[in-house]
Amino acid sequence: MALGCLLWLLFVTVYDFRQRRVPNWLVLAGAAAALAALALGMQPFGIDWTQALLGAGVGFGFLLLFYAFGLMGxxxxxxAGALGLWVGLAAMGPIWIVASLLAGAHSALWHLLQRWPFSPRLISILAGPTLAANGGTAPRRARFIPYAAYLAMATAAWMVWGRQS
Incomplete structure (x- = not known):
């Protein structure tokens, strides 16, 4: 089941980087697979129902605050809620920290390239399809950082390195 989670993370990463959105069907597929793994006793990360549901609730609830202020899609x-079902509450903290650092680096690089545009192609990659079509200028409340992709990448890193003790 860990391979299934990793494949789901890969799909989320690619989709979010290319479209700057994560479709509901992809979120629901990951959540359903996580719930099935829990129900069948095949949860790959050794968490139980309580940890999974707490991870989902906190993951969803915490980021909902950012959505409410228009800072996140x-x-x-x-x-984040579906991810919490896979990894549980304890892993969400380190995953959020790493994802936020990656998203911050993305934002800093994008702003730097806006000021000194020595690589228009890199600007369009960082900006995403909506901003690239708009000439690279950000419309009001643009969401050009693929945060779900960074959450997925941080989770994959956690799967490989963070769980080894």
Whole structure:
């Protein structure tokens, strides 16, 4: 089942980087697979129902605050909830920290390239399809950081390195 989770994370990463959104069907597929793993006793990370549901609730609830202030898209929030079902509450903290650092680096690089545009192609990659079509300028309340992708990448790193003790 860990391979299934990793495959789901890969799909989320690619989709969010390319479209700057995470579709509901992809979030629901990951949540359903996590619930099935729990129900069948095949949870790959050794968490129980309580830890999974707490991870989902806190993941969703915490990012919902950012959505309420217009700082994050709804797909990122729903993905965090589904992710919590896979990894549980204890892993969400380190995953959020790493994902936030990656998203911060993304934002800093994008702002730097806006000021000194020595690589228009990199600007369009960082900006995403909506901003690239708009000439690279950010419309009001643009969501150009694929936060779900960074959550997925941080989770994959946690799967490989963070769980080894």
């Amino acid at each position: 709804a797909g990122d929030v729903k993905f």
